[in-house]
Amino acid sequence: MTSRTHSALSLTTAIALATGIAQAQAAELDALVAAAKAEGKLTTIALPHD
Amino acid sequence: MIAGFKAKYGIDVNELNPNAGSGDEIEAIKANKDNTGPQAPDVIDVGLSFGPAAKAEGLIQPYKVSTWDSFPDSAKDSEGYWYGDYYGVLAMAVNKDVVAEASPTNFADLKDPKFANMVAIPGDPRTGNSSMMSVYAAGLANGGTGGKDAATAGIAYLKALKASGNFVDEGGSSQNFAQGTTPIMFDWDYNVLAMRDKLAGNPPMDVAIPSDGVIAGVYVQAISAYAPHPNAAKLWMEYLYSDEGQLGWLSGYCHPIRFNDMVARGAIPADMMAKLPPAENDAKAVFPTLEEQGAAKAVVAETWASEMGAN
Numbered sequence: 001m002t003s004r005t006h007s008a009l010s011l012t013t014a015i016a017l018a019t020g021i022a023q024a025q026a027a028e029l030d031a032l033v034a035a036a037k038a039e040g041k042l043t044t045i046a047l048p049h050d
Numbered sequence: 051m052i053a054g055f056k057a058k059y060g061i062d063v064n065e066l067n068p069n070a071g072s073g074d075e076i077e078a079i080k081a082n083k084d085n086t087g088p089q090a091p092d093v094i095d096v097g098l099s100f101g102p103a104a105k106a107e108g109l110i111q112p113y114k115v116s117t118w119d120s121f122p123d124s125a126k127d128s129e130g131y132w133y134g135d136y137y138g139v140l141a142m143a144v145n146k147d148v149v150a151e152a153s154p155t156n157f158a159d160l161k162d163p164k165f166a167n168m169v170a171i172p173g174d175p176r177t178g179n180s181s182m183m184s185v186y187a188a189g190l191a192n193g194g195t196g197g198k199d200a201a202t203a204g205i206a207y208l209k210a211l212k213a214s215g216n217f218v219d220e221g222g223s224s225q226n227f228a229q230g231t232t233p234i235m236f237d238w239d240y241n242v243l244a245m246r247d248k249l250a251g252n253p254p255m256d257v258a259i260p261s262d263g264v265i266a267g268v269y270v271q272a273i274s275a276y277a278p279h280p281n282a283a284k285l286w287m288e289y290l291y292s293d294e295g296q297l298g299w300l301s302g303y304c305h306p307i308r309f310n311d312m313v314a315r316g317a318i319p320a321d322m323m324a325k326l327p328p329a330e331n332d333a334k335a336v337f338p339t340l341e342e343q344g345a346a347k348a349v350v351a352e353t354w355a356s357e358m359g360a361n
């Protein structure tokens with residue numbers, strides 16, 4: 001019983017953590033998009049491909 | 051690829067010299083260290099061996115995109131300075147208006163006098179990765195085992211081809227190919243297949259993977275240490291390494307670095323898979339290691355000019 005409760009808790013924690021990481025990543029990406037748009041330009045070199 | 055990025059984020063993309071070789075790209079970073087204008091590249095796309103060299107010279111900065119963990123370890127710098135984006139297999143394009151008889155299909159065929167003044171590599175192997183790898187493949191086809199040995203054998207082969215009058219000093223390009231200046235030329239399969247699409251039968255052409263020297267070349271992306279737009283550069287990388295970006299490479303016949311991961315997840319449409327060059331080439335292809343490429347480059351740097359009578 002104890003161990004089952006424990007694993008259920010671990011799973012909850014793991015989901016919470018994973019969700020948190022995904023949210024953090026999404027937030028980071030949003031911040032990056034905003035910063036990139038503020039720069040407004042990108043210079044590439046030697047990209048002949050479509 | 052560029053159009054997709056522009057459309058998605060509304061960021062202007064300034065494209066410098068689409069035909070620059072890897073060495074030219076490195077020089078462009080060096081030449082623009084103090085310049086934040088339109089001549090300064092934010093991102094580069096260079097042959098594998100140029101990645102560690104640029105890192106050692108302090109010319110690139112690290113960034114790990116969110117899909118980083120799905121790249122094979124062998125194709126990325128553990129600190130995130132450079133990362134493989136795609137690879138191709140070296141191919142031969144043959145202009146059928148000029149070569150009316152059976153097309154050559156390997157390096158040995160090219161010695162035939164009927165191919166006089168026809169055979170070209172993309173450019174100078176001292177600065178260009180595809181040219182360097184053409185020399186390497188020629189070496190493998192002529193008994194070279196790899197590294198220094200492959201380069202030595204490759205240069206000897208090309209020197210003989212030049213002496214016999216078959217080798218053309220002019221670099222192989224789409225224009226030179228179509229005009230007949232370089233009717234038999236080497237380049238990566240994705241470039242040759244894209245050229246075939248673009249030329250659309252004018253002239254008609256054959257594409258072969260030289261059966262006696264099958265070599266694959268990995269290209270890597272990196273952000274300049276002096277990038278005037280570092281965030282746009284990072285976002286560009288996120289785009290390139292997203293499923294969408296990886297499919298963009300694939301539609302241009304390049305094998306993207308997350309190819310296996312995407313195949314495993316069923317993320318590649320069947321019609322795109324069907325358009326790719328035959329998979330048996332990939333199975334046979336030799337991927338020279340960084341050490342082997344370094345050794346081969348040293349030989350080319352030392353002997354290309356004297357052996358080939360180049361400047």
